[in-house]
Amino acid sequence: MADGAEYAAPRAGAAASYEIPSSGTTVDGALLVGLLMAFALIGVAISLGESVRSFVDYPSVLIVLLGSFAVTMVSFSIGEVFSVVPLLLRTMFPPVRDTRRACERALSLAEIARRNGVLALDHVLPQLAREVFLQRAIAMAVDGTPPEKIESVLVTEIEATSERMTRSANVLRRAAEVAPAMGLIGTLIGLVQMLANLKDPNAIGPAMAVALLTTFYGAVLAYMVLAPVAAKVDRNAADERQIQQIYMVAASSIARQENPRQLETLLNTVLPPSQRLDYYS
Amino acid sequence: MADGAEYAAPRAGAAASYEIPSSGTTVDGALLVGLLMAFALIGVAISLGESVRSFVDYPSVLIVLLGSFAVTMVSFSIGEVFSVVPLLLRTMFPPVRDTRRACERALSLAEIARRNGVLALDHVLPQLAREVFLQRAIAMAVDGTPPEKIESVLVTEIEATSERMTRSANVLRRAAEVAPAMGLIGTLIGLVQMLANLKDPNAIGPAMAVALLTTFYGAVLAYMVLAPVAAKVDRNAADERQIQQIYMVAASSIARQENPRQLETLLNTVLPPSQRLDYYS
Amino acid sequence: MADGAEYAAPRAGAAASYEIPSSGTTVDGALLVGLLMAFALIGVAISLGESVRSFVDYPSVLIVLLGSFAVTMVSFSIGEVFSVVPLLLRTMFPPVRDTRRACERALSLAEIARRNGVLALDHVLPQLAREVFLQRAIAMAVDGTPPEKIESVLVTEIEATSERMTRSANVLRRAAEVAPAMGLIGTLIGLVQMLANLKDPNAIGPAMAVALLTTFYGAVLAYMVLAPVAAKVDRNAADERQIQQIYMVAASSIARQENPRQLETLLNTVLPPSQRLDYYS
Amino acid sequence: MADGAEYAAPRAGAAASYEIPSSGTTVDGALLVGLLMAFALIGVAISLGESVRSFVDYPSVLIVLLGSFAVTMVSFSIGEVFSVVPLLLRTMFPPVRDTRRACERALSLAEIARRNGVLALDHVLPQLAREVFLQRAIAMAVDGTPPEKIESVLVTEIEATSERMTRSANVLRRAAEVAPAMGLIGTLIGLVQMLANLKDPNAIGPAMAVALLTTFYGAVLAYMVLAPVAAKVDRNAADERQIQQIYMVAASSIARQENPRQLETLLNTVLPPSQRLDYYS
Amino acid sequence: MADGAEYAAPRAGAAASYEIPSSGTTVDGALLVGLLMAFALIGVAISLGESVRSFVDYPSVLIVLLGSFAVTMVSFSIGEVFSVVPLLLRTMFPPVRDTRRACERALSLAEIARRNGVLALDHVLPQLAREVFLQRAIAMAVDGTPPEKIESVLVTEIEATSERMTRSANVLRRAAEVAPAMGLIGTLIGLVQMLANLKDPNAIGPAMAVALLTTFYGAVLAYMVLAPVAAKVDRNAADERQIQQIYMVAASSIARQENPRQLETLLNTVLPPSQRLDYYS
Numbered sequence A, B, C, D, E: 001m002a003d004g005a006e007y008a009a010p011r012a013g014a015a016a017s018y019e020i021p022s023s024g025t026t027v028d029g030a031l032l033v034g035l036l037m038a039f040a041l042i043g044v045a046i047s048l049g050e051s052v053r054s055f056v057d058y059p060s061v062l063i064v065l066l067g068s069f070a071v072t073m074v075s076f077s078i079g080e081v082f083s084v085v086p087l088l089l090r091t092m093f094p095p096v097r098d099t100r101r102a103c104e105r106a107l108s109l110a111e112i113a114r115r116n117g118v119l120a121l122d123h124v125l126p127q128l129a130r131e132v133f134l135q136r137a138i139a140m141a142v143d144g145t146p147p148e149k150i151e152s153v154l155v156t157e158i159e160a161t162s163e164r165m166t167r168s169a170n171v172l173r174r175a176a177e178v179a180p181a182m183g184l185i186g187t188l189i190g191l192v193q194m195l196a197n198l199k200d201p202n203a204i205g206p207a208m209a210v211a212l213l214t215t216f217y218g219a220v221l222a223y224m225v226l227a228p229v230a231a232k233v234d235r236n237a238a239d240e241r242q243i244q245q246i247y248m249v250a251a252s253s254i255a256r257q258e259n260p261r262q263l264e265t266l267l268n269t270v271l272p273p274s275q276r277l278d279y280y281s
Helices: A003-012 A029-048 A057-073 A080-083 A084-092 A099-116 A118-128 A134-140 A145-195 A201-255 A260-270 B003-012 B030-047 B056-074 B078-082 B084-092 B100-115 B118-123 B131-144 B147-196 B202-254 B261-272 C003-012 C031-048 C058-074 C080-083 C084-092 C099-116 C118-126 C132-142 C147-195 C201-255 C261-269 D003-012 D030-049 D058-074 D078-081 D084-092 D099-116 D117-121 D131-144 D147-196 D201-255 D260-270 E001-013 E029-048 E058-072 E078-082 E084-092 E099-116 E116-126 E132-142 E148-197 E200-257 E260-270
Strands: none
Touching: A029 A201, A029 B261, A029 E148, A057 A080, A057 A099, A057 A145, A057 A201, A057 B030, A057 B202, A080 A145, A080 B030, A084 A201, A084 B003, A084 D260, A099 A118, A099 A134, A099 A201, A099 D078, A118 B261, A134 A145, A145 A201, A145 A260, A145 B030, A145 B261, A201 A260, A201 D099, A260 D078, A260 E148, B003 C118, B030 B084, B030 D260, B056 B147, B056 B202, B056 C031, B056 C201, B078 B084, B078 B147, B084 B147, B084 B202, B100 B118, B100 B202, B100 B261, B100 C058, B100 D147, B118 B131, B131 B147, B131 B202, B147 B202, B147 C031, B147 C201, B147 C261, B147 E058, B147 E260, B202 C099, B202 E078, B202 E084, B261 C118, C003 C080, C031 C084, C031 C201, C058 C201, C058 D030, C058 D147, C058 D201, C080 C084, C080 D030, C080 D147, C080 E260, C084 C147, C084 C201, C099 C118, C099 C261, C118 C132, C118 C201, C118 D117, C118 D147, C132 C201, C147 C201, C147 D030, C147 D260, C201 C261, D003 D084, D003 D117, D003 E084, D030 D084, D030 D201, D058 D078, D058 D147, D058 E029, D078 D147, D078 E029, D084 D131, D084 D147, D084 E084, D099 D117, D099 D131, D099 D201, D099 D260, D099 E029, D117 D131, D117 D147, D117 D201, D131 D147, D147 D201, D147 E029, D147 E078, D147 E260, D201 D260, D201 E084, E029 E084, E058 E078, E058 E148, E058 E200, E078 E084, E078 E099, E078 E148, E084 E148, E084 E200, E099 E116, E099 E132, E099 E200, E116 E132, E132 E148, E148 E200, E200 E260
């Protein structure tokens, strides 16, 4: 990574480069490959049988898909339901969230502040446009906000961000609970219809097959898509939260005009042993 | 929204308008549309079969509906059970709960206090008749109650309100647990009756269809109505709680005679980035 | 209610009556009506079928009822198991627990203390014989125990009372978990017996009906009786806890010799808006 | 109980007897009677059928018993698995745990300390050999350890004891989760074997009976033995914890050289109303 | 154990040996024996039947194994999924985690510090290469870091280590939830295929056998492998955490230059009675 070069500076004692490694978006390979693989397996398993067509029943698809959507909508506001779309996009194409790089970025800013004074960070702020939270945090330090105030404001913001993500994730989680229930309701409808008309014994098999389809759709929707994606959203929220906490610690340390060496020690306690920073120690 | 005009005042430095944007009630579209859609889907699925009439069985309806009501009643006081009716009305036609507008309202009051003194808020109190909590909070500030006292009184009140809403929601949640159990009990009764009289093989099908109906009714009642509505009530309670906290923070800030600018910073930490206030910054 | 008259006194400024509204026991209508209604529905549903007698099987009743009792007993001491009897009586015929009246009672005592001094409460203590907790709390204030001490002693007592009630409720809750398990075990016994002797196809139906009966009994016992009553016990414990907290706050306020007006404000934060006290404000 | 005589002393103002009521072990009647009764019921239910022998299948017993043991062992160390044996013995034959007698014992020691000085307790220490925790606690007070130190050391020890008991109980709890799973796996093996060889329709019944046996064994093992005993272990741990807390409070009170009267008040908040001590009040 | 000899020194008052008992890796016998035994039982149960081959169906294996892997991957990053491999190795061949030996090691270091001064520990640091956490902790004490700082840094590190282990264990736990769901989905596919083609009644049995296989594989994978191993990982993490806390307490005690006797008292509160240290007391 080209970042190494920039960060060699503090350790070598040279003037800190003002380039802050920018963060972009990436593709969540694990999520997309996992989903494709799972659906491919199901597809192959179905196509190995003789009756691929018996797995397609549009009314059943409607009951499970639309029904789960409708029942999920009951529990939320329309805004929250549609907040799932950007959430899903952000989950498939997440911002680069690399704890170590966040630490490097934080340390690099602390080094600038130590060498050129806190006000020098004012020039760096535009480079942080992609990291709105870090930008706000550093701006507060530059403005001379007292460190306790910075911490209390940022902690509230971290909580609020985290709660907003949880709410969107709740929509997915609730949908994952609703889908198997809709599948069960669909199957009960099918069973009652079949049992009420037991005239032709030959029709029992296919009728039960159709009745089971909603259970099948509900299980696939809930256990293969909704629940795993909701778990991923939670995991990402935890990552984001950790990075925001790193930035808060850094902004507070800069406002306190501490030695960046102390910040390094603090950040290293968060990083796994193999990724620890060692610019100063 | 016409509110924009009033609130332009503080930023432009002009005299603050004394009109506080009033809040009314609205219709919870997501809830009503979601329920209608879900039931329409079930209705269509049933009517696609040949035996619509086999889905109607009055004793089964009674066991599930009345039975769930009776068993739920056991766990509560009669007052609590009937508190569900106003709760449902309030859930279908909720008060306008808009976090940003609550922040604007709070900030507008803080601006009035800064310009004309805290006592000037006395004239505004009648306009807050629809927001009883805010009215009480501001009245305390006007009365000169010390800010710590305001906070401690209001925190207890927020907790108590929240607990009262939780209790009513618990009735729905318990009913959502009871309904499938009553459905199971009904189905067991049907199965025992059918199995004890296996004389006519042709009667098995219809008898099992009827036995399954209570399970079907229980599932529809619990998973399509009670559980989703209970989740909505919880979500609304969280919203209400947040708005009450905003009002508490505002009343405390006014009593402290802080600069509204500080209040704005504080409230912005709660608002999502896209909705942040910027009258002062 | 006749109480209104007594309590009009403080507001009108007249001498406080020394009569403290006494609390007695009442009948829990919701619990008894709910249980009766649920069992009546089950009874009607059974009697609509042709085979009422096939719902009675004494060995099955024994396995579920006695078996649930035995297995529940394993997890507790004999004392705890039998503490369920007074608990059930106290749940069916609970003491009058009215938060507002508890507040009035507390306020009335505070008013007496303000007018005639804390020692005057000594004469009132015998009237509180039915409210042992309140009596103890006030006795401590009369004895001149410092308010912090009163609070710490009473908080420990509230916790201990609450834990004792939880333990008794746990017996019911555990029995509600055990009953369906015993039902399942009974049904498995029945199924194995039936399957091992598949000689007469005509006997299959009735044999399965009998096998299902334990599941039916277990479900009725757990979901219609034990679980709802356990939930009611929890609800009552929460009520009791709240009233004990009100009395603790009052005793502490009296020991602090605060103005009853302050106590009123404090108690009002706990009461729902429609029931608030307004003797002083 | 003969204890009453000894303890009458403090109240009557006479010299405290140095005999501390010793505690021994007892038999947990509720546990043993409960288990025997439950198994007797199952035995009777089985013997009422014609096919007692069809309930015995050694491979099924092995899969469920040995299998549950093996899978449970995976989650723990061998030491933890075998710590279940002394735990079970201690659960069947528990030490006498009587909260009131523990309070009396504590008060009696406090009375000795008040009359004859803390050092006099040195002579009593050997009598406490059966209550190792109390002995250690009093020894610390005799050694002149400061009360805060006594509390902090004992709190850590209470936590550690409690965690060790929880770990052993976890073995039982995990086994209670594993047993029904092993039952399900055994039944699936039986079903697959039966379905793959559907030649002789007469063999279906007995084969299914055998397949269901593992589910039956798993249910009996988990719901009638393991889960109830694990719940009992938890309950006993809570009792033990409470008594250790009583001893800690007493040792700390003795080290503080407080009046035993204060200790009595404190201990009474923990005891149920009917069992309260009244030597001083 | 040879350790006894070294540690006899402090008690006898002789010069402390500088050899710190090294810790290596071991084999988790309980885990390996448990898994082998469980699979052997299943194998025997299958081979007792006539149709061993009907338990092998490659498409079913793929759906459950690969499908569970794919769906689990959706919820994590690729790095996290593969962190399971070293986690499993570390679980099968764990480092020696012996609480008592950790205490001895800590006490031995404290003794060296008391006799030869904290700086003497500098020579011992290389011997601690296998206990990275202890090495870091002692290095901080040698560097003269203030004890509060040592504690705060190490607490953060313990939390972070613990969270990293939890995340890896979460992969196993999620997989244990996914596997039965994939088994259910596979069985639903098989049932729909079978029911849609009910031409040959003789094929029903074998087709259902195959359909049940995915449920069987899912149950074995989840309940016999993934869930027990995840529970073991949690148990090991708790052990590791405790040992890290012991080392933290020791490093802090050394930095405070406390008497090792005090450290012994503190560590003994954590050890079970039978394993307590008694070098000083």
